[in-house]
Amino acid sequence: MIEARGLTKRYGDKAAVSDLTFTVRPGTVTGFLGPNGSGKSTTMRMILGLDAPTRGDIRVGGRSYAAHPAPLYEVGALLEARSVHPGRSALGHLLALAHTHGIPRSRVNTVVDMVGLGKVAGKRVKGFSLGMGQRLGIAAALLADPATILLDEPVNGLDPEGVLWVRNLLKSLAAEGRTVFVSSHLMSEMALTAEHLIIIGRGRMLADTTVDAFIRDAGLGTIKVVSPEAAQLRELLLRVPGVEAVISPPGTLRVSGTDLEHIGRTASAHRIPLFELTPHSVSLEEAFMELTRDSIDYQATVGSSAVAQQVAQQGARA
Numbered sequence: 178m179i180e181a182r183g184l185t186k187r188y189g190d191k192a193a194v195s196d197l198t199f200t201v202r203p204g205t206v207t208g209f210l211g212p213n214g215s216g217k218s219t220t221m222r223m224i225l226g227l228d229a230p231t232r233g234d235i236r237v238g239g240r241s242y243a244a245h246p247a248p249l250y251e252v253g254a255l256l257e258a259r260s261v262h263p264g265r266s267a268l269g270h271l272l273a274l275a276h277t278h279g280i281p282r283s284r285v286n287t288v289v290d291m292v293g294l295g296k297v298a299g300k301r302v303k304g305f306s307l308g309m310g311q312r313l314g315i316a317a318a319l320l321a322d323p324a325t326i327l328l329d330e331p332v333n334g335l336d337p338e339g340v341l342w343v344r345n346l347l348k349s350l351a352a353e354g355r356t357v358f359v360s361s362h363l364m365s366e367m368a369l370t371a372e373h374l375i376i377i378g379r380g381r382m383l384a385d386t387t388v389d390a391f392i393r394d395a396g397l398g399t400i401k402v403v404s405p406e407a408a409q410l411r412e413l414l415l416r417v418p419g420v421e422a423v424i425s426p427p428g429t430l431r432v433s434g435t436d437l438e439h440i441g442r443t444a445s446a447h448r449i450p451l452f453e454l455t456p457h458s459v460s461l462e463e464a465f466m467e468l469t470r471d472s473i474d475y476q477a478t479v480g481s482s483a484v485a486q487q488v489a490q491q492g493a494r495a
């Protein structure tokens with residue numbers, strides 16, 4: 178379990194993290210999302226005691242990281258895949274880490290195999306690709322079989338097979354009852370991996386929610402119905418428990434809690450004409466961009482306007 182209370186970090190005048198309060202629970206994968214520079218890495222560094230909060234505190238397993246006598250058993254982390262001495266072999270790096278906690282060589286061999294580096298374990302890290310470096314970082318994070326796993330952008334540089342592997346690995350670690358906290362700026366990847374999301378922008382909390390609720394609130398599960406008798410259709414649809422329907426703008430219904438077939442059949446049974454019946458088609462990535470739009474520090478001038486325009490057009494069309 179990771180618990181942040183009023184967590185704040187300032188660098189001079191700049192607040193990298195502002196008053197964050199959240200709990201990351203065991204048994205689920207929690208995705209930590211935010212645009213570039215939103216404070217994800219700073220928060221992760223504070224979890225590991227690499228940065229001290231200006232205000233507030235952050236605990237892992239009930240205590241600050243520094244208060245754990247053998248921290249590798251409590252938290253396994255991958256923050257920066259390149260932070261390994263390039264002259265060391267993968268095996269040498271892991272053995273050195275293992276020695277600090279009395280972890281046997283057999284466990285080192287196990288994690289090397291687990292991450293698929295068996296064939297290159299004796300090779301120097303300087304020859305590793307980004308993806309191999311990520312795998313080594315994940316091996317180091319898993320070395321002491323910790324209760325909490327903390328990974329900063331673990332799929333960076335991985336090929337599709339590697340991305341799938343990380344996704345399944347994180348889910349299985351959570352299913353074993355571990356706390357899994359993983360940062361990314363890829364909403365679509367997180368939606369496939371995480372059950373819970375913490376989304377920040379400019380160091381502030383934007384959303385602390387489940388993936389299901391995020392999808393629901395973003396209107397991704399809604400159906401758009403255009404009919405000259407929208408009000409009558411709405412009354413009929415609302416007779417089914419769990420169905421929600423709002424008229425916006427006049428003549429257009431936004432319906433959730435049911436499916437296209439039910440709406441079509443209800444309209445047909447009451448001879449209500451339909452001009453349109455479509456699932457809402459905003460992607461998760463676009464919903465994330467909408468949420469974080471006002472919190473983007475680093476915005477490209479070429480391309481981003483096209484993306485914004487596309488989102489706006491999609492919103493207008495939907």
Ligand SMILES: Nc1ncnc2c1ncn2[C@@H]1O[C@H](COP(=O)(O)OP(=O)(O)OP(=O)(O)O)[C@@H](O)[C@H]1O
Nearest residue numbers: 188192193211212213214215216217218219220362
């Ligand atoms: N050591 C530092 N000194 C000064 N400013 C810093 C320092 N570390 C981070 N910052 C600033 O704090 C803010 C948050 O940075 P951080 O690296 O935590 O964001 P991030 O969400 O991890 O970004 P990215 O997705 O690009 O990795 C940024 O504006 C960054 O420039």
